[in-house]
Amino acid sequence: MIAIARKYLSSLCLNPNSFLCCSNLHFIPSIHFFSTARAKRFIIPSPEIYDVLVHNHQFSPELAAHASSRLPKFRSPERADSILSFLKENSFTTTQLQKLVIYNPRILGFTIEGFKSRLKVFQDLGLSSKEIAKIISSNQRILHSCMANKVIPSLSMLNALLGSNEEVARLLKKCSWFLTHDLEKTLMPNVEILKSCSIPMERIIYFLHSHPRNFLVKSDIMRKSVDRAIRFGVPHTSAVFIQAPGVLSYTSEGMWEVKLKTLRDLGFSDDDIFTMFRKQPSVFSASVKTMKNKIELLLATGKYNVSNIVTYPTALGCSIEKRLDPRMQTLRLLESKNLIQKWPSLSTVITFTDDRFFDKFIRPYYDNIGEENITKIFVRRQKEMNL
Known part of the structure; x- marks a missing residue:
């Protein structure tokens, strides 16, 4: 086996470009792995580690070659094997292990005792081994953050804020970034900003669980975004209040102006725009192109107008391919065959589940519509959903 690995790796060494040109390079996350310092010297992969991986x-040959080349001084395939085997025993899947090794192959040099102590911190929160594997693989920085100075203090702050390990575990399952961000500069001051707006702590905790990443922006950005949301008239008591500063935090003022201009060009007044924003801020997080395409699709039916969209902006949060277009096509077909005299309201079209929409607008007219037309619109889509 090692001989085969050596032969394969020798071909890579003789032709440095062969690795860089391989078709599977999409798994490499960033230029982080190819620093200028490393690029100046050629690193020979370890065939022993390659063989183990x-x-x-x-592991794929490309990933194994990449990982082993990052460990030129590490010559312990037994340790690499034992580490990966230990993690597998603790519910890490092959895909999750690959993510960890991609991020930093040096985990292959960790000790099992070191891993055990890290895993125990999460086990003490009541998390299962599968949940821990998912949390760590979704945020690989956790393994490379200092437990004493970073992870444990963050857990303590979260526990003090949320009141129990169970609530901390619930939050981490949704967003593990709280363990690798500076909570003293993001989460804690952002909570105080919301409290200063007379938002009760219970609602802030609700917001934290429903939109956790919105709390991880810098506090000065959060303050500006909250102030803008208030100026736009988003009520503090609204269930969607936290969405507004979240959208504004991640939208530059230049891009915001582009979105406003696009909506105005499509026939929306400023009052329409801010009414939609107050009702459903999240639809403004979409790209200009996506937002424009959805609006144009609805207006092109001739059945829904700007006023309908303003009344029910949630429609702009739906997928064109999975919901809007198939349903518009269905209603257009029904109308062309005189099977319906009037189109349903936009809210009805959007809120119905697939099964309910089928029962209401397809099943009664199945024979009239024709199986071929139904297949074109729905069966293909259902197959895509099942893949």
């Missing part, structure tokens, strides 16, 4: 743990 490929034959013992089902």
Whole structure:
């Protein structure tokens, strides 16, 4: 096995471009792995580590070559094998292990005792091994953050804020970034900003669980975004209040103006725009192109106008391919065959589940519509959903 690995790796060494040109490079996350300092010297992959990764743990040859080349001084395939085997025993899947190794192959040099102590911190929160594996693989920085100075203090702050390990675990399952961000500069001051707006702590905790990443922006950005949301008239008591500063935090003023201009060009007044924003801020997080395409699709039916969209802006949060277009096509077909005299309201079209929409607008007219037309509109889509 090692001989085969050496032969494969030798071909890579003789032709440095062969690795860079391989078709599977999409798994490499960033230029982080190819620093200028490393680029100045050629690193020979370790065939022993390569063999362990490929034959013992089902890594692709490209990933194995990449990982082993990052460890030129590390010559302990036994440790690499034991670490990966230990993590597998603790519910890490092959895909999750690959994510960890992609981020930093040096985990292959960690000790099992070191891993055990890190995992125990999460086990003490009541998290299962599968949940821990998912949390760590979704935020690989956790393994490289200092437990004493970073992870444990963050957990303590979260516990003090949320009141129990169970609530901390619930939050981390949704967003593990709280363990690797500076909570003293993001979460804690952002909570105080919302409290200063007379928002009760219970609602802030609700917001934290429903939109956790909105709390991880810098506090000065949060303050500006909250002030703008208030100026736009988003009520503090609204269930969607936290969405507004969240959208504004991640939208530059220049891009915001582009979105406003696009909506105005499509026939929306400023009052219409801010009414939609107050009702459903999240639809403004879409790209200009996506927002424009959805509006144009609805207006092109001739059945729904700007006023309908302003009344029910949630429609702009629906997928064109999965919901809007198939349903518009269905209603257009029914109308062309005189099977309906009037189109349903936009809210009805959007809120119905697929099954309910089928029962209401397809099943009664199945024979009239024709199986071929139904297949074109729905069966293909259902197959896509099941993939």
